[in-house]
Amino acid sequence: MTGRLEGKVAFITGTAGGQGAAAARLFAAEGAAVIGCDLLEEGARAVDAEIAAAGGRCRSWAPVNLADLDAAAAWVAAGVEEAGGIDILYNNASAPRVGPWDELTWDDWRFTLHNELDLIYTVTKAAWPHLVARGGGVIVNTASVSAHRGATFTEQAAHGAAKGGVLAMTRHLAASGAAHGIRANSISPGLIVTPQIAPFLEDPSHPMHGMREAHPLGRLGEPEDVAKVALFLASDDAAYLNAIDIIVDGGQAVIV
Ligand SMILES: NC(=O)c1ccc[n+]([C@@H]2O[C@H](COP(=O)([O-])OP(=O)(O)OC[C@H]3O[C@@H](n4cnc5c(N)ncnc54)[C@H](O)[C@@H]3O)[C@@H](O)[C@H]2O)c1
DSSP states (O other), X not given: OOOTTXXXXXXXXXXXXXXXXXXXXXXXXTTOEEEEEOSOHHHHHHXXXXXXXXXXXXXXXOSOOXXXXXXXXXXXXXXXXXXSSOSEEEEXXXXXXXXXXXXXXXXXXXXXXXXXXXXXXXHHHHHHHHHHHTTOEEEEEEOOGGGTSOOSSSOOHHHHHHHHHHHHHHHHHHHHXXXXXXXXXXXXXXXXXXXXXXXXXXXXXXXXXXXXHHSTTSSOBOHHHHHHHHHHHHSGGXXXXXXXXXXXXXXXXXXX
């Protein structure tokens, strides 16, 4: 590792598993003091312990429901007290409900918007004064290829709408942050293999079955593929990248 985040404090949401855990490991290995959180206590503790055993620094709060305004603010305040400020905010956590449009209920719609878009507001609103006080910083938001195109293998109108909101919000955060030295960019992952998805890929009756083999690169994304892009955006290597979205899908969206 090359210490690309040496001396930086990185707040990462959703550190109990998947892409958030991969980012926590990578950011800590690159020298950052990581402040994490998740709804899931056991996974968050395990990731913290694993990072500590590897010589890194990561402290996660759990359970924290970031869709709750006060809970998000309390996590940010506790993390700032622990680490002294915020240089990097990686808004990774979210939870959608997907399924056929015919069956998508108002409750599913509200749940998804609340747990994928509102929680970017709650966390960023609380973190903003600390980024400003630091004299600048970086926000990395997590959108999705769902924000860019429809999908028939799993219909996901609410998820796509929420992530489209994340894309738009990122550009406006970049506009608001420019005068403060705050850059804001987003990542749009394609299908990334996390523990939740892996069983579907092996199940012949599931619409996701065979997607690995059908991918142009012959494999699906791994959480580390996304974490490496997040590291780049969070680092000074991306000092002149602002208000952009990077699609991390192995080219699937454009290769036919
Ligand atoms: N996996 C994919 O194929 C894929 C594709 C496109 C976009 N994404 C996006 O990538 C990000 C990470 O997803 P992942 O694949 O690692 O999923 P994941 O479910 O493995 O991880 C998300 C983590 O966020 C936590 N979380 C969810 N809601 C929360 C809340 N309200 N408060 C606190 N923690 C909460 C979960 O407990 C979980 O640990 C998400 O924003 C997701 O929408 C994933």
